[in-house]
Amino acid sequence: MDSKGGRSPAKFLQRIFSEVPLLAWLLGILVAAVCEQKAGLVVAQALGLPKIPVLFGILFMLKQPSLIPGALLYILLIYLLPACLTARAAAPAANRLAAGLFNLSVGLSVLIHLAILYAALHLWSDISDYRVITVKLTLIAIMITLSLNVVNGYMGEFSCSHPGFLALGAYTATVFNLVFFVNDKFFGPALAPPYLGPYFFPLGLVLGGVVAAIGALLVAIPSFRTRGDYLAIISLAFMFIVKSFIENLEIVGGPRGLSKQPDYASLPVVFIWTALCLWIINNFVRSTIGKALNAVRDDEMAANSMTVNTRRTKMLGFLFAAFWAGVAGGLFAHVVRYVNPSVFGIQNLAEVLAMVYFGGLNSIYGSIVGAVGIQLLSEALRPLEIFKWIIIPLLLILVMIFRPTGIIAFKEFVVEDLVKPKKKGGET
Amino acid sequence: MTFFLQNLINALQWGSFYALIALGYSMVYSILMLFNFAHGDIFMVGAYIGFGVASGLVALSAYGSLSMPGWMILVLTIIISMFLTSFVGMTVERVGYRPLRNAPRASAAITGLMIGIILETGNLILLGAQRVRFPPLITTTTYNAGGVFVTNQKIMIVVVSLLLALALHQFVRRTKYGMAMRAMAFDYAVVPLMGVPLNKIAAMTFALGSALAAAAGILFGVAYPVLDPYMGILFGWKAFVAAILGGRGSVLGATLAGFLLGFIEIFVAMIFPSTLRDLIAYSIILLILVFRPHGFFGEPYSAQLRL
Numbered sequence: 001m002d003s004k005g006g007r008s009p010a011k012f013l014q015r016i017f018s019e020v021p022l023l024a025w026l027l028g029i030l031v032a033a034v035c036e037q038k039a040g041l042v043v044a045q046a047l048g049l050p051k052i053p054v055l056f057g058i059l060f061m062l063k064q065p066s067l068i069p070g071a072l073l074y075i076l077l078i079y080l081l082p083a084c085l086t087a088r089a090a091a092p093a094a095n096r097l098a099a100g101l102f103n104l105s106v107g108l109s110v111l112i113h114l115a116i117l118y119a120a121l122h123l124w125s126d127i128s129d130y131r132v133i134t135v136k137l138t139l140i141a142i143m144i145t146l147s148l149n150v151v152n153g154y155m156g157e158f159s160c161s162h163p164g165f166l167a168l169g170a171y172t173a174t175v176f177n178l179v180f181f182v183n184d185k186f187f188g189p190a191l192a193p194p195y196l197g198p199y200f201f202p203l204g205l206v207l208g209g210v211v212a213a214i215g216a217l218l219v220a221i222p223s224f225r226t227r228g229d230y231l232a233i234i235s236l237a238f239m240f241i242v243k244s245f246i247e248n249l250e251i252v253g254g255p256r257g258l259s260k261q262p263d264y265a266s267l268p269v270v271f272i273w274t275a276l277c278l279w280i281i282n283n284f285v286r287s288t289i290g291k292a293l294n295a296v297r298d299d300e301m302a303a304n305s306m307t308v309n310t311r312r313t314k315m316l317g318f319l320f321a322a323f324w325a326g327v328a329g330g331l332f333a334h335v336v337r338y339v340n341p342s343v344f345g346i347q348n349l350a351e352v353l354a355m356v357y358f359g360g361l362n363s364i365y366g367s368i369v370g371a372v373g374i375q376l377l378s379e380a381l382r383p384l385e386i387f388k389w390i391i392i393p394l395l396l397i398l399v400m401i402f403r404p405t406g407i408i409a410f411k412e413f414v415v416e417d418l419v420k421p422k423k424k425g426g427e428t
Numbered sequence: 429m430t431f432f433l434q435n436l437i438n439a440l441q442w443g444s445f446y447a448l449i450a451l452g453y454s455m456v457y458s459i460l461m462l463f464n465f466a467h468g469d470i471f472m473v474g475a476y477i478g479f480g481v482a483s484g485l486v487a488l489s490a491y492g493s494l495s496m497p498g499w500m501i502l503v504l505t506i507i508i509s510m511f512l513t514s515f516v517g518m519t520v521e522r523v524g525y526r527p528l529r530n531a532p533r534a535s536a537a538i539t540g541l542m543i544g545i546i547l548e549t550g551n552l553i554l555l556g557a558q559r560v561r562f563p564p565l566i567t568t569t570t571y572n573a574g575g576v577f578v579t580n581q582k583i584m585i586v587v588v589s590l591l592l593a594l595a596l597h598q599f600v601r602r603t604k605y606g607m608a609m610r611a612m613a614f615d616y617a618v619v620p621l622m623g624v625p626l627n628k629i630a631a632m633t634f635a636l637g638s639a640l641a642a643a644a645g646i647l648f649g650v651a652y653p654v655l656d657p658y659m660g661i662l663f664g665w666k667a668f669v670a671a672i673l674g675g676r677g678s679v680l681g682a683t684l685a686g687f688l689l690g691f692i693e694i695f696v697a698m699i700f701p702s703t704l705r706d707l708i709a710y711s712i713i714l715l716i717l718v719f720r721p722h723g724f725f726g727e728p729y730s731a732q733l734r735l
Contacts, residue, residue: 158534218714226721229463233672234717236665237710244707346661350541357538389549393542397524400539404531 019422020087024094026116028087033123035082040127047073054130058380091422098421109419118271125267132267134379136335139274140328141371145355146281146364147324152353153361153409154285155317156297158228161219161235162325162352164242167344168215169208169326170333171246174258176204177334182262186253194262201264205273205330212326213319215242220318224311239349246341257340258333265334273331277324282364282413284320293317294362358396360406364413370406430575435698436691441582441651443690444589447683448644449667451596452517452637454674454682458613459633462533465540466520467641468664469547472657473516474642475649476551478509479562482646486563498565505565506588506646510639517638518631525634526627544664551657559656562649585647592643593683596636600679605632613676669713675723685724689713 040052047070053060056079057071101109125131144166151159179187181197192200215238222234247255284290292313295303304310333339351374359370374392381388399407449471456464482505488494489501496504524539569580600606608629611619620626648663649655670689674681689709696708717723 152534158537222714222718222721226717229457229672229676230717230721230723232463233669234714236669237714237717240706240710241714244704244710248701248703248707346665350545353538353541357535361532361534386549386553389545390553393545393549396542397539400531400535400542401527404528404535 016088019095020091021094021098021422022113022418023098024087024090026113026120027090027094028083030116030120031086032079032083033120036078036127037123040078043077044074049074052127054128055380059383062383095421098419102420106416106419110415113419114275122267136267136270138372138375139270140332140335141355141375142368143274143277143324143328144352145359145367145371146277147321147328148352148356149361149367150281150285150317150321152356154290154293158232159235160232160349161238163344163348164239165212165216165322165325166329166332167242167246167341168212169329170339171252172208172211173204173330174261174333174339175252176207177262178260182260184260197262198264205327208330209323209326213323216318216322220315223314223318243341243344255341257338259338261334261337265331270331270335273327281324289313289316354396357406358399360409363409363411365411366406366408369408433576435694437578437582439691439694440586442694443687444586445644445648445663446667446670446689447593447686448589448640449663450670450674450682450686451593451679452641453668453671454678455633455637457671458676459609460630461616462525462536463540463668465537466543466547467637468660469544470513470517470638471641471645471663472660473547474509474513475645475655477512477642478505478646478649479560479655481505481508482563482565502565506643509642509646513642514635514639517634521631521634548657559654562653562655564653565650581650585651588647592640593679597679609633673713673716673723675725678725681723681725
């Protein structure tokens, strides 16, 4: 790349922002969120918008084309300018701070980054309840996509069983909480005092994950003998079986589903679980087991002869992915606070698969991009009503044609590279 | 016994839809090693095209410009719709699969899913959300054979689907194109080097499969005259299961597995409460696949995922 060039605007911008570390960017986003909190309404009204645009003004733009300039100006004034200016201004200090933190402890540095990100998200979503639920669902979508990527990307199977795992996790966590902490007509009075509920919420989620992992045995064991297309059918059959099983289980409400989940899945809880999930899955796929998964995907026989225990590897991959899908399902049930079996059907499967393949196989970045992209897109295109389901599939087909493995595939997620300071003159 | 026979006939009818759809899956799968996940929706499109053609022909004969008996309209509808729907199939292949010939197979599965969603939504936009009624073409006659009731529709459906499956079998076994298809299924990489036009054969496979799906759609419309845009989803996935169960690229296998799936579903609903149908049917399929991982007529092979 020509680093001396500064003629074109893109090059100019690249040169200006090349030394801005992630810490400064996060600070910039935080400042933008604060700006919106303080001045959002005034600016929005000055620009002729009826209220603060909930989702970057896209909803306004699609509903009323005359508001497009106003919405764009709003994005520029409230988000882009403060974020970029702060990031650039804070870059030198942030670089020194990041360097200090990096030398002190990478873990601490990551925690501080996450804290700033959370603060920004919290302030941003504070504006309306709609944003809160969108952020929560997006975070859960990231968890689901990450866990499916372990099987479909890293292990290279085409697994269709994820809605089944989600359903198992969602129902287990729901039943756990309803039995112990809620007075319910199905499960009788609460067995434990309700104020203990939030503390035991993680236990319920983990339990959901464990149940999902046990269910995954049904898919994992046949995967020893067969793979590829036949495994796709087995996992598909598993999904149908779980859905039908729950529909016939009167104790959990049958096809009517369960509601009255307690409000434990607040934004910090979901955020912490997502961060945890990302951290653990990233460590998993970068560990020896993760490499073994890749080896099994590329050539099972060769992997076997190179002392990879393929059975154990496949089993671990499936159980691990199912566990996290179960946890995500439990969170989902408590965010939406209503589950029924038909939520976890073919529609859900198509959505989850789309997220994984849109974002990119074998890549944590890809999963994040895919989940956030599809989730926000399907929220933002809501005003188009039915045409939304023409545009999103078309977009996915184009992505598949031009980048068959997804937008960001096969890229390793190295936390150290993310949080380390940008040295002077260094590329990226 | 009469109860059993009665259900046997229902199962034959139900299974013939699965068999016809599964044939399309199976052929595409054997040649291109791809799941055509849009196939269930092509079945839906075929049913709607059949609805359009049948309504048009009924209107024509009502105005007296071209008076035809009901059975003749039905035959014409099946032929015209099969022809028209085959173009839908070829378009799907051209748009969604040909650009991805060398991509990972899973990516093509995603484009298939997405084309399916586009077909459903397109139908919803074009025709609105209300369901349409397939025009009644043949008057139902019920025959009573010793307590077992058979309608002429059921006989017609089973016979037509068996005939179509047989025709496909003959086509694959006896013609030059059929031979090209079998060769392609045998070795996808080398056969094009021998001068067999891959694109042409692939398009033809999609056309044939879609034509069969259209026939299934019309037969479905005759038996259950209410059509809606999402009717293809569940049928598609179940027929997909049947196609895999039959074994890769086997016409006989796909047909038998389609009927088998119909039998399992009907008989499970007969013995157990009908809400348990999917649960038990898929458990049986899971068991079959555990013990025969390559389907009934498929040969063991290792599917390399080209990632």
